[in-house]
Amino acid sequence: GQNIDQPTEMTATEGAIVQINCTYQTSGFNGLFWYQQHAGEAPTFLSYNVLDGLEEKGRFSSFLSRSKGYSYLLLKELQMKDSASYLCAVREGNTNAGKSTFGDGTTLTVKP
Amino acid sequence: EAQVTQNPRYLITVTGKKLTVTCSQNMNHEYMSWYRQDPGLGLRQIYYSMNVEVTDKGDVPEGYKVSRKEKRNFPLILESPSPNQTSLYFCASSYRDQETQYFGPGTRLLVL
Numbered sequence: 001g002q003n004i005d006q007p008t009e010m011t012a013t014e015g016a017i018v019q020i021n022c023t024y025q026t027s028g029f030n031g032l033f034w035y036q037q038h039a040g041e042a043p044t045f046l047s048y049n050v051l052d053g054l055e056e057k058g059r060f061s062s063f064l065s066r067s068k069g070y071s072y073l074l075l076k077e078l079q080m081k082d083s084a085s086y087l088c089a090v091r092e093g094n095t096n097a098g099k100s101t102f103g104d105g106t107t108l109t110v111k112p
Numbered sequence: 113e114a115q116v117t118q119n120p121r122y123l124i125t126v127t128g129k130k131l132t133v134t135c136s137q138n139m140n141h142e143y144m145s146w147y148r149q150d151p152g153l154g155l156r157q158i159y160y161s162m163n164v165e166v167t168d169k170g171d172v173p174e175g176y177k178v179s180r181k182e183k184r185n186f187p188l189i190l191e192s193p194s195p196n197q198t199s200l201y202f203c204a205s206s207y208r209d210q211e212t213q214y215f216g217p218g219t220r221l222l223v224l
Contacts, residue, residue, distance in 0.1 A: 004154075033212065042202060042215035043155070087154060098162050099170060100145065100213070102154035 004103035006088050011109045012078055020073045020106045022088035030093030034062050034073045037085045037105065046086075047073065075108075083110045114139045116216035118203050124222045125193055133188045133219050135203030143206045144186040145170070145213065146178065148199040155202065161186055193223045 003025040012018040024032070031050040035043035047055055049064035049071060061074040075082055085105040092099040116137045125131055137144065145160040147170075157170030161180040175197055177189040186205075190197060200220055204213040 042217055044215070045212045048212060089155075098143065098145075098160050098168060100155075100157050100160070101171070102147075102156070104152065104154040 004088055004090060004101055006086075006103040006106045008104070009107045009109070011111060014078055014080060014110055014112050016078050017074065017076050018078060018108065020075075020086050020088075020108070022071045022073070022103055024069050024071070024088070024090050024101075024103075026069065026090055026092065028093040028097075029066060030091040030097065032062075032064055032071050033089045033091070034060075034071075035087040035089060037087060039084075043087055078110050080110050080112070083108060114214075116203055116205055116214050118201075118216040118219050120219060121217060122220045124224065126224050127194055128192050131190050131193060131221075133190075133201060133203075133221070135186045135188065135216060136184050137186075137205040137214070138184065139205065139207070139214070140183065141205035141207050141214075142183070143208055143211075143213075144180065145204045146176070146186070146188045147202045147204065148172065148197075149202065149218075150199050158188070158201075193221075195223050197221065198223045 006022045034046040036046050037043040047062035054063045059076045064071045085107050087105045088103040090101050119134045142163045146158040147155040149155050156172045158176050159178040161167045202218050203216040206213045
């Protein structure tokens with residue numbers, strides 16, 4: 001199975017940079033996803049890592065180290081609309097292919 | 113428009129009264145999954161399906177059933193709902209299990 005840890009809450013200032021960390025323990029790994037979820041809404045996809053390294057998409061970047069069981073999501077030039085919950089999710093592989101485990105989410109508050 | 117739809121969006125029911133929440137996707141996705149989300153907790157996977165007639169248990173399958181008779185539909189069945197199944201339910205789909213999931217709008221269920 002999987003165990004995923006991420007901070008419960010973070011606060012940052014508009015225009016700043018924030019890094020949200022995620023650590024995981026897995027019996028089989030088939031990719032790590034980051035999703036954004038605004039209150040009362042469905043999660044939406046932000047990024048995907050399956051190999052080690054940094055993936056950049058505009059203001060958002062995500063990093064993965066499989067050997068350390070570690071990922072982070074980097075948000076640059078923060079905007080008020082970035083206030084949301086950020087979910088780290090790991091897809092299992094091998095005999096558990098298809099199983100997804102989500103962390104409890106990090107609630108980010110962006111202040112003026 | 114490519115989308116995942118769920119019905120109903122809101123439901124209040126009583127203990128023991130069987131109910132079905134429908135999920136449909138129009139993207140020809142092979143993989144579909146059901147999650148529940150409770151306050152302070154992340155998304156927890158209930159069941160998933162890798163393709164037609166192939167379903168597997170997630171982390172919290174007790175009290176739920178699913179079926180995948182056709183590719184586009186993946187209904188969630190609660191044979192005898194109980195108050196601890198009060199939750200926000202999300203259906204999701206992806207082209208294959210390794211890829212980005214697209215989430216439906218969610219179904220808020222209250223079991224009295």
